Amino acid sequence: MQDHAARRPYHHGDLKNALVLAGIDILETDGLPALSLRAIAARVGVSHTAPKNHFGSLRGLLTAIATEGFGRHAAFMQAGVSDLSEPQARLHAAMEGYVRFARDHPALFSLMFSKEHCEMTDPALRMASAESYAVLAGIARGLEWDKADTPNAQRRTELLLWSIVHGYAELSIAGFAGEELPIAAIMPDFRYRA
Amino acid sequence: MQDHAARRPYHHGDLKNALVLAGIDILETDGLPALSLRAIAARVGVSHTAPKNHFGSLRGLLTAIATEGFGRHAAFMQAGVSDLSEPQARLHAAMEGYVRFARDHPALFSLMFSKEHCEMTDPALRMASAESYAVLAGIARGLEWDKADTPNAQRRTELLLWSIVHGYAELSIAGFAGEELPIAAIMPDFRYRA
DNA sequence: CACTGTATATTTACACTGGAAATATATCTG
DNA sequence: CAGATATATTTCCAGTGTAAATATACAGTG
Numbered sequence: 001m002q003d004h005a006a007r008r009p010y011h012h013g014d015l016k017n018a019l020v021l022a023g024i025d026i027l028e029t030d031g032l033p034a035l036s037l038r039a040i041a042a043r044v045g046v047s048h049t050a051p052k053n054h055f056g057s058l059r060g061l062l063t064a065i066a067t068e069g070f071g072r073h074a075a076f077m078q079a080g081v082s083d084l085s086e087p088q089a090r091l092h093a094a095m096e097g098y099v100r101f102a103r104d105h106p107a108l109f110s111l112m113f114s115k116e117h118c119e120m121t122d123p124a125l126r127m128a129s130a131e132s133y134a135v136l137a138g139i140a141r142g143l144e145w146d147k148a149d150t151p152n153a154q155r156r157t158e159l160l161l162w163s164i165v166h167g168y169a170e171l172s173i174a175g176f177a178g179e180e181l182p183i184a185a186i187m188p189d190f191r192y193r194a
Numbered sequence: 195m196q197d198h199a200a201r202r203p204y205h206h207g208d209l210k211n212a213l214v215l216a217g218i219d220i221l222e223t224d225g226l227p228a229l230s231l232r233a234i235a236a237r238v239g240v241s242h243t244a245p246k247n248h249f250g251s252l253r254g255l256l257t258a259i260a261t262e263g264f265g266r267h268a269a270f271m272q273a274g275v276s277d278l279s280e281p282q283a284r285l286h287a288a289m290e291g292y293v294r295f296a297r298d299h300p301a302l303f304s305l306m307f308s309k310e311h312c313e314m315t316d317p318a319l320r321m322a323s324a325e326s327y328a329v330l331a332g333i334a335r336g337l338e339w340d341k342a343d344t345p346n347a348q349r350r351t352e353l354l355l356w357s358i359v360h361g362y363a364e365l366s367i368a369g370f371a372g373e374e375l376p377i378a379a380i381m382p383d384f385r386y387r388a
Numbered sequence: 389c390a391c392t393g394t395a396t397a398t399t400t401a402c403a404c405t406g407g408a409a410a411t412a413t414a415t416c417t418g
Numbered sequence: 419c420a421g422a423t424a425t426a427t428t429t430c431c432a433g434t435g436t437a438a439a440t441a442t443a444c445a446g447t448g
């Protein structure tokens with residue numbers, strides 16, 4: 001058994017996490033195109049082939065970065081919701097958090113949904129994105145809309161909400177949404193069951 | 195004045211268009227990562243620096259490809275709508291066309307909205323994307339919803355529709371939408387003014 | 389026709405990329 | 419201590435986009 005905190009098992013100690021954090025750093029400051037294997041490794045102070053042991057390839061590292069992104073994304077949404085009680089307000093707050101995360105971290109957000117860069121079938125990534133989805137779905141529970149009697153109504157409602165907020169986020173990032181309206185400004189009026 | 199059809203003014207003749215078409219070809223068969231300057235040029239049979247004269251850089255060429263993509267995208271939507279008269283059916287048909295284009299041409303669609311690859315401020319691109327938007331907006335005209343009396347109600351309605359359809363398309367491509375439901379399955383029930 | 393200017397395309401060179409393979413080093417296990 | 423294993427480096431390679439100098443084809447003019 002070893003020291004728990006000051007544990008530095010191998011050469012670097014915690015290279016795996018360090019690489020992910022360095023990647024996010026680069027993403028925030030210089031954007032997706034700057035996110036090269038060599039740039040990430042250099043920031044941590046290791047050779048550009050060091051990541052291979054932990055992630056297999058650049059694609060693996062990017063997938064890990066996206067996974068961390070989903071974690072932060074979920075937390076971002078939760079944060080704005082926790083002190084609200086009214087259902088509609090909670091819904092709008094979560095969706096506003098979704099959009100604001102995309103606007104504040106456009107490069108990371110783009111990466112998170114990029115089939116080009118990430119392995120979308122990766123179990124860890126799926127798990128993380130599911131958590132993000134669960135925040136929205138949890139709040140949407142009890143929501144009522146026109147097609148409440150169709151099969152899988154709940155799932156379809158969640159999918160609609162997710163489409164709205166994700167589409168608005170993407171369009172906003174790409175520069176097609178014009179002035180940055182809050183999501184509540186375009187949301188239809190859903191009703192909750194008493 | 196020269197021959198109109200067999201016109202071959204310069205070395206190649208119509209390199210600009212040929213490059214765009216070759217790019218789309220590669221996009222369809224091998225996806226975005228394969229879309230290199232050298233690959234596109236090789237397919238047309240010119241050196242990899244030839245595109246520079248017409249597009250300045252790879253980014254310029256990709257922007258032109260995306261512009262062509264928007265043209266096809268608009269046509270795709272129009273096609274399914276033209277023989278319908280009922281407003282709601284027309285709306286759903288246009289949106290279904292939007293999503294189907296994304297599913298049938300995922301690489302091209304991704305490129306069209308990628309700030310990473312395209313110059314989103316490019317006038318030709320803006321013009322082309324505006325045409326695509328206009329198809330949806332045109333059909334949405336007369337649509338009535340909850341906030342019809344708020345300022346810019348029409349614009350907000352369009353933005354909502356665009357967000358829904360675009361978000362659903364993106365999620366579908368990325369593999370997050372599960373089974374490929376038609377867009378009508380998740381659409382709320384808008385009403386038209388008599 | 390020849391001459392000139394310009395648009396078009398090629399050649400060459402360069403800095404950069406990710407990945408493969410062989411090597412070195414640190415840590416763990418016995 | 420010795421052997422095995424996980425970790426990281428070094429070196430090399432094929433590939434990328436771009437810049438600069440060069441070559442070629444065309445258009446317009448005398």
